[in-house]
Amino acid sequence: MIREISxxxxxxxxxxxxxxxxxxxxxxxxxxxxKAIEAEESATGIEVLKELKENARIAREEKAPICQDCGLAxxxxxxxxxxHITGGNLNExxxxxxxxxxxDGYLRKSACHPITRKNTGxxxxxxxxxxxxxxxxxxxxxxxxxxxxxxxxxxxxxTPAAGIEGVKDFVVNRVKESGSNxxxxxxxxxxxxxxxxxxxxxxxKAILRDIGNRNPDPELATIEEEILTRINRLxxxxxxxxGNTTSFDVFLEIEPCHIASLPVxxxxxxxxxRHKEAII
Amino acid sequence: xTKQIRLTTPLSNEDVEKLNIGDKVxxxxxxxxxRDAAHKRLFELIEQGKELPVDIKGxxxxxxxxxxxxxxxxxxxxxxxxxxxxxxxxPKLIELGLKGMIGKGNRSQTVIEAMSKFKAVYxxxxxxxxxxxxxxxxxxxxxxxxxxxxxxxxxxxxxxFPVTVINDTKGNDLYQEGIKRYxxx
Numbered sequence: 001m002i003r004e005i006s007x008x009x010x011x012x013x014x015x016x017x018x019x020x021x022x023x024x025x026x027x028x029x030x031x032x033x034x035k036a037i038e039a040e041e042s043a044t045g046i047e048v049l050k051e052l053k054e055n056a057r058i059a060r061e062e063k064a065p066i067c068q069d070c071g072l073a074x075x076x077x078x079x080x081x082x083x084h085i086t087g088g089n090l091n092e093x094x095x096x097x098x099x100x101x102x103x104d105g106y107l108r109k110s111a112c113h114p115i116t117r118k119n120t121g122x123x124x125x126x127x128x129x130x131x132x133x134x135x136x137x138x139x140x141x142x143x144x145x146x147x148x149x150x151x152x153x154x155x156x157x158x159t160p161a162a163g164i165e166g167v168k169d170f171v172v173n174r175v176k177e178s179g180s181n182x183x184x185x186x187x188x189x190x191x192x193x194x195x196x197x198x199x200x201x202x203x204x205k206a207i208l209r210d211i212g213n214r215n216p217d218p219e220l221a222t223i224e225e226e227i228l229t230r231i232n233r234l235x236x237x238x239x240x241x242x243g244n245t246t247s248f249d250v251f252l253e254i255e256p257c258h259i260a261s262l263p264v265x266x267x268x269x270x271x272x273x274r275h276k277e278a279i280i
Numbered sequence: 281x282t283k284q285i286r287l288t289t290p291l292s293n294e295d296v297e298k299l300n301i302g303d304k305v306x307x308x309x310x311x312x313x314x315r316d317a318a319h320k321r322l323f324e325l326i327e328q329g330k331e332l333p334v335d336i337k338g339x340x341x342x343x344x345x346x347x348x349x350x351x352x353x354x355x356x357x358x359x360x361x362x363x364x365x366x367x368x369x370x371p372k373l374i375e376l377g378l379k380g381m382i383g384k385g386n387r388s389q390t391v392i393e394a395m396s397k398f399k400a401v402y403x404x405x406x407x408x409x410x411x412x413x414x415x416x417x418x419x420x421x422x423x424x425x426x427x428x429x430x431x432x433x434x435x436x437x438x439x440x441f442p443v444t445v446i447n448d449t450k451g452n453d454l455y456q457e458g459i460k461r462y463x464x465x
Contacts, residue, residue, distance in 0.1 A: 055412035068410040181385035183407035235463030242458020
C-alpha cells in the first residue's frame, strides 16, 4: 500500500525541528552535565559545566538558541519504500523547512559560498542524507552542526596493518590535537570501514546517538569505553581549562571495507550535541 | 588562581600587565566584535595604509557572530567562536594597540609572542554558553560592514562580562597549564 506524505507537512516538520533542536538541549546532554559535575576534578571545570547547564535552562525558558552557532542544517531522512511524496520535490521541501525555521526562530544563518564566502542568506542548502528503508513512514533527524567542532574532524586511510590499535590512537590523537578548540566536553563519532566518504557519514551518524548509549555489539562497546577512558586522561577538561571531562562519550560505527583499506573518520561534536527527530 | 578582577575598557598596559592566567575578569564598558570576514577586511586596510573604520587602541575584540536579536532584546545568543582562525590577523592589530581578545581555543605562538611584546591578553569566554553570555550585553550597535550580517563589526555595551585569562603578557598559557596539571599519561 502506498502512503502519501505531502511536501507541506515535511516543510512544517523540518521547520519545527530546526527551532526545537536549537532551543532545547536533549535530556541526554543535561544528564551528562550533572554526571560530569559530580566526577570532574577541576574546580574551574565544574564552574564551566554549571554555566553550560544554566545556559541550557535559559535557552529553554527564553526560547533562545543554546549557542550562537546554529550550525549547518544536517538532515538524515529514512524514507519507507511505500511512501509517495506529493506536492513537490523532497529536497526543496527540506530546504524550505530550514529556511523558515532559521528565519522564524531567530537562528543564525551560517551557510556561505566556499570560495567567495558570501552568505547564502537563509542557511540553505541543507546537508541531506537520504536512505530508503522498508515501511510506509518517514523519519527525519535534524542535527545542526557547528563549525568549531566540525573543523576538528578528520578522515584518514590507515593501512590494514595499523589495525584496531591504529584506529584508537588516531581517535585519541585527534582529540588531543583539537585541545580546547571544539568546545569540550565533546562527543566523538568514529566511523570505521566503508570507503573514504562512507566512513565520514558513519562518524556523523554515530554522533546522533544519545550520550550513554553503547554500541549493541559488546566488542565495539568495549572499544568505545576504552577510547573514552584514554581521552579523559588527556587532561584537556571542560573548555580546555584542564580537567578529567574532555569527552562525554565516544560512539563507534563500523562497516566492511576493501581488503587494502582501513578508513577511519572522526567527527567531533561540541557539548551542544543537538539532534531532534520526528516520524511522519 | 581564581581571584576576580573588574576592569573597564579601554584597557591600559598597566591593566593587562597585572593579569595572570586563570584570573577571572569581569569586563565593563564596550567591546568590539569581529570574526573571520571582518578581520580580513581590517587587515587589508592596514596593509594598504588606510584608516580603520573603528579605533582599536586600548580596545578588546570579541570573536563572536551572534544570532539575530529577538524584538525587544539588544542581541541574540552571543558566545565566542574559535580563535585560531584570527591568528593570521591578530599580531598586527595587537601591534596597533589592541589590548585584549575574547574567544575560545588555542592561539598560535606568534600571537602569544605579540601579546608579550606589545602587552595584550587573550581571554576565554565559555563556548556554547551563548544564551547565558547574552544577558551581560546591554546594547549592540553595528558600526562597520553591515553587509557581513552576523560577522559585521559591532560595539557591545557590557556589564560584568565574564572571561578567564588564557594568555597573559608573560607568555603563559592556561590551556598548557591545565593539561600539565590534569593529564594522567
